[in-house]
Amino acid sequence: MKQVPLPQLGRRExxxxxxxxxxxxxxxxxxAMGAVFAGRALLDPESWALHDFLWLAPxxxxxxxxxxSEMGTGIRTALPMVVADEMEADWQRVTIxxxxxxxxxxxxxxxxxxxxRGNFERMRRLGAAARDVLERAAASIWRVEASTCVAENHQVxxxxxxxxxxxxxxxxAAQNIPPKSKTEIxxxxxxxxxWRYIGIGVExxxxxxxxxxxxxxxxxxxxxxxxxxxxxxxxxxGGQAASFDKAAALAVTGVEQVIELPFATTEPFxxxxxxxxxxxxxxxxxxxxxxxxxxxxxxxxxxxSSYNSDSYHQALLESVRKEGQETLARGDLAAGFAAASxxxxxEYTAPLLAHACMETPTATAVVTADGCExxxxxxxxxxxxxxxxxTLGLPLKSVIAHVTLLGGGFGRKSxxxxxxxxxLLARATKRPVQVLWTRADDLQHDYYHAxxxxxxxxxxxxxxxxxxxxxxxxxPSIGSTFAAGANQPAGFELSMGFHNNPIQVAAMRTEAGxxxxxxxxxxxxxxxxxxxxxAVSSFADEVAHAGGQDPFQAWTKMLLGSDPKGPSKHNRxxxxxxxxxxxxSDWHTKRKRGHGLGFAAHHSFDAYVAVVIEVDIxxxxxxxxxxxxxxxxxxxxxxPDRVRAQMEGAVNFGLSQALxxxxxAKNGAIVENNxxxxxxxxxxxxxxxxxxxxSASEGPPTGVGEPGVPPIAPALxxxxxxxxxxxxxxLPVIQHDLSWI
Amino acid sequence: xxxxxxxxxxxxxxxxxxxxxxxxxxxxxxxxxTRYGCGKGLCGSCTVHLDGQPLRACIxxxxxxxxxxxxxxxxxxxxxxxxxxxxxxxxxxPQCGFCQxxxxxxxxxxxxxxxxxxxxxxxxxxxxxxxxxxxxQRIRAAIHSAAQGAANKAAPSEEAQR
Numbered sequence: 001m002k003q004v005p006l007p008q009l010g011r012r013e014x015x016x017x018x019x020x021x022x023x024x025x026x027x028x029x030x031x032a033m034g035a036v037f038a039g040r041a042l043l044d045p046e047s048w049a050l051h052d053f054l055w056l057a058p059x060x061x062x063x064x065x066x067x068x069s070e071m072g073t074g075i076r077t078a079l080p081m082v083v084a085d086e087m088e089a090d091w092q093r094v095t096i097x098x099x100x101x102x103x104x105x106x107x108x109x110x111x112x113x114x115x116x117r118g119n120f121e122r123m124r125r126l127g128a129a130a131r132d133v134l135e136r137a138a139a140s141i142w143r144v145e146a147s148t149c150v151a152e153n154h155q156v157x158x159x160x161x162x163x164x165x166x167x168x169x170x171x172x173a174a175q176n177i178p179p180k181s182k183t184e185i186x187x188x189x190x191x192x193x194x195w196r197y198i199g200i201g202v203e204x205x206x207x208x209x210x211x212x213x214x215x216x217x218x219x220x221x222x223x224x225x226x227x228x229x230x231x232x233x234x235x236x237x238g239g240q241a242a243s244f245d246k247a248a249a250l251a252v253t254g255v256e257q258v259i260e261l262p263f264a265t266t267e268p269f270x271x272x273x274x275x276x277x278x279x280x281x282x283x284x285x286x287x288x289x290x291x292x293x294x295x296x297x298x299x300x301x302x303x304x305s306s307y308n309s310d311s312y313h314q315a316l317l318e319s320v321r322k323e324g325q326e327t328l329a330r331g332d333l334a335a336g337f338a339a340a341s342x343x344x345x346x347e348y349t350a351p352l353l354a355h356a357c358m359e360t361p362t363a364t365a366v367v368t369a370d371g372c373e374x375x376x377x378x379x380x381x382x383x384x385x386x387x388x389x390x391t392l393g394l395p396l397k398s399v400i401a402h403v404t405l406l407g408g409g410f411g412r413k414s415x416x417x418x419x420x421x422x423x424l425l426a427r428a429t430k431r432p433v434q435v436l437w438t439r440a441d442d443l444q445h446d447y448y449h450a451x452x453x454x455x456x457x458x459x460x461x462x463x464x465x466x467x468x469x470x471x472x473x474x475x476p477s478i479g480s481t482f483a484a485g486a487n488q489p490a491g492f493e494l495s496m497g498f499h500n501n502p503i504q505v506a507a508m509r510t511e512a513g514x515x516x517x518x519x520x521x522x523x524x525x526x527x528x529x530x531x532x533x534x535a536v537s538s539f540a541d542e543v544a545h546a547g548g549q550d551p552f553q554a555w556t557k558m559l560l561g562s563d564p565k566g567p568s569k570h571n572r573x574x575x576x577x578x579x580x581x582x583x584x585s586d587w588h589t590k591r592k593r594g595h596g597l598g599f600a601a602h603h604s605f606d607a608y609v610a611v612v613i614e615v616d617i618x619x620x621x622x623x624x625x626x627x628x629x630x631x632x633x634x635x636x637x638x639x640p641d642r643v644r645a646q647m648e649g650a651v652n653f654g655l656s657q658a659l660x661x662x663x664x665a666k667n668g669a670i671v672e673n674n675x676x677x678x679x680x681x682x683x684x685x686x687x688x689x690x691x692x693x694x695s696a697s698e699g700p701p702t703g704v705g706e707p708g709v710p711p712i713a714p715a716l717x718x719x720x721x722x723x724x725x726x727x728x729x730x731l732p733v734i735q736h737d738l739s740w741i
Numbered sequence: 742x743x744x745x746x747x748x749x750x751x752x753x754x755x756x757x758x759x760x761x762x763x764x765x766x767x768x769x770x771x772x773x774x775t776r777y778g779c780g781k782g783l784c785g786s787c788t789v790h791l792d793g794q795p796l797r798a799c800i801x802x803x804x805x806x807x808x809x810x811x812x813x814x815x816x817x818x819x820x821x822x823x824x825x826x827x828x829x830x831x832x833x834x835p836q837c838g839f840c841q842x843x844x845x846x847x848x849x850x851x852x853x854x855x856x857x858x859x860x861x862x863x864x865x866x867x868x869x870x871x872x873x874x875x876x877x878q879r880i881r882a883a884i885h886s887a888a889q890g891a892a893n894k895a896a897p898s899e900e901a902q903r
């Protein structure tokens with residue numbers, strides 16, 4: 001019999017050591033938690049484990065490993081569902097075990113819209129390998145040819161004799177059967193027509209616990225003798241405290257300790273803890289009250305304290321008004337401009353944005369002589385493991401990184417600075433510690449989506465087709481978070497819709513302008529595609545209106561180009577979804593002033609998404625969104641309802657930031673500290689209807705979580721122009737007066 | 742301090758009466774289904790019921806709550822099958838799920854006072870509950886379907902009488 005690997009063994013050892021040390025154990029709570037993470041069922045030690053992702057118990061109960069993090073995409077359901085389908089398992093018999101961070105599972109960074117893209121075929125093979133072993137196990141029992149045995153819905157049948165055995169009955173025999181090679185398994189994958197879950201979908205595994213409140217998010221971990229921590233961090237990045245009133249904080253009822261964590265003062269800030277004054281208490285409220293009592297005085301003169309959003313915005317614009325560093329050139333730009341009969345230029349800006357997950361960053365840690373154990377809502381448990389190991393000077397294997405459900409991620413929770421904080425405090429106190437960021441902490445110490453300026457200048461021939469195209473961008477790079485001195489857009493950022501913008505033009509030059517970072521810059525759902533799609537799709541709309549053309553017609557012409565071989569594969573797919581969105585909407589109906597439709601389309605994360613947004617603007621400038629049509633080609637659709645949900649979410653996410661999203665800095669400190677300053681779209685402001693139209697495809701699955709976002713802001717602003725003739729080039733929309741008579 | 746939550750009386754001798762209900766629920770009573778999102782009554786993640794009315798637990802000191810009836814998501818139904826919980830399942834409303842307990846509590850209070858809400862009733866009752874994943878359209882649809890389902894259940898014979 002094989003040993004069943006139990007990924008949360010660390011907790012049991014911790015509890016044992018804690019009990020030995022005289023601590024008290026809240027057994028029922030721990031059991032409840034353990035049950036959730038063990039997929040609501042303890043693993044039967046008699047289980048058969050073919051590989052790290054699957055345990056089949058003699059009862060027939062099947063436990064599948066979710067190695068990616070659940071932040072709302074449904075991935076914790078979708079990937080195990082693929083395994084179950086290929087295995088011919090009955091989904092009703094499946095429970096899910098969340099993996100800890102461990103490189104044995106492969107890449108676990110739930111980011112870049114990569115979970116299905118990067119794991120679909122792998123999960124199929126894992127499931128098919130299990131089905132293959134079970135069929136051979138049955139064949140060995142019946143002493144028949146394996147090829148005459150067929151797995152179907154949690155049993156193996158021998159049609160010739162009418163015999164069958166349930167999967168659970170095959171566990172003992174399966175233990176002795178070696179799995180086949182990857183190549184052999186590839187030939188055993190199911191035909192598409194035989195899929196029972198892929199392309200159809202199942203209910204989300206976590207829906208019951210979400211609607212009854214029992215779902216365990218990061219802040220729901222409760223360990224015996226745990227302290228709740230709240231940390232006062234430097235308002236200016238790189239700053240540090242001059243003094244603070246420790247005694248006043250300790251005098252607050254419930255406060256037990258005040259600990260100064262060393263301030264991070266030099267870039268790059270990476271995933272390191274920022275440092276600060278931590279107040280640890282018997283509950284979060286006492287910790288927050290104690291923190292207020294600290295009355296920290298900050299040292300003057302931190303390097304970033306002259307950072308102001310208004311002047312920075314101007315500096316970015318100046319940067320794109322002059323020649324930058326060439327990043328791409330094709331054709332003869334000067335000749336193109338010289339031959340052009342008309343020219344058009346426009347500048348677009350977008351502000352810093354915060355992730356603002358509904359669940360603020362939080363992590364719980366305990367440090368013993370054996371190492372450190374961390375529970376956190378993380379998109380990247382291996383990064384938690386690495387960062388905590390490095391922070392505490394421990395070997396990697398001494399850090400166990402558990403993954404709870406995430407109350408939103410959007411890229412924020414790939415960066416485990418908050419786990420490092422919890423680990424440092426747990427080591428200092430020798431007690432379990434939970435760090436909870438307040439909403440102000442979250443908005444003021446984020447890894448922000450970059451503030452940006454772009455300029456596009458194009459020359460057109462007599463038919464209104466572009467013949468010369470100059471495009472410049474200036475924004476602080478994500479690279480600055482990882483390398484000191486990185487001060488202009490990097491290649492990986494420019495490849496997200498800037499260099500590869502789909503407009504067909506013979507002469508094109510792109511340039512990157514300088515932009516130093518003064519806050520931590522990170523990736524947010526769809527990353528640099530946000531600003532690039534905004535500029536390119538807005539400009540395409542401006543080109544159409546300048547030439548008196550229908551925006552969709554003009555877009556089609558610009559993407560088709562004049563190459564006799566026809567447009568690229570990418571442009572063909574983008575045009576196809578563009579036409580689908582237009583066809584689904586009421587595009588060709590003439591509208592009264594105040595009503596308008598806007599179109600935009602973008603290719604990112606291998607997916608193609610086109611959007612038509614309808615706006616209705618009152619004379620007072622109040623904007624309503626009656627309808628959104630979104631058409632997407634995402635390749636093979638693994639879980640249709642979750643793909644739709646991601647696209648619906650992308651529409652709302654994109655609208656929220658286009659309408660309201662703005663983070664600003666004054667003297668180096670972030671101004672917004674809650675949802676009154678950093679507004680999110682509310683239900684009453686959300687589109688009345690969102691219609692998602694998915695293309696049928698047998699192509700490889702693409703990314704889904706992010707690619708719906710980029711076309712939203714330009715489609716909205718194009719709709720505003722169509723409705724009232726006002727062009728919004730500077731986001732967010734809310735700073736503009738949209739009233740009209 | 743004595744609080745009645747989900748029908749259970751809790752004696753809380755050591756609690757500072759100025760502590761907001763949210764932290765008593767989460768950190769002391771381990772009723773973690775009520776979530777922290779903003780601490781200022783701006784996002785609705787912490788919505789509970791006080792005598793049947795929606796209440797923001799993050800800004801309500803427990804001092805005000807003695808002798809009142811408090812219901813949290815854990816007490817919305819005895820079996821997890823409140824008509825709205827079932828509607829949420831049927832429409833597969835949640836994405837990350839973090840805000841959904843608050844959304845459900847606001848929706849349940851709405852249906853209590855207005856069993857057949859229209860879109861603008863829903864907008865008004867739910868616009869204090871933020872969702873970052875963007876489940877708003879499914880929330881609207883699920884409330885309508887729950888209202889419809891409850892109406893059908895309450896008057897099963899109406900059709901026959903016609």
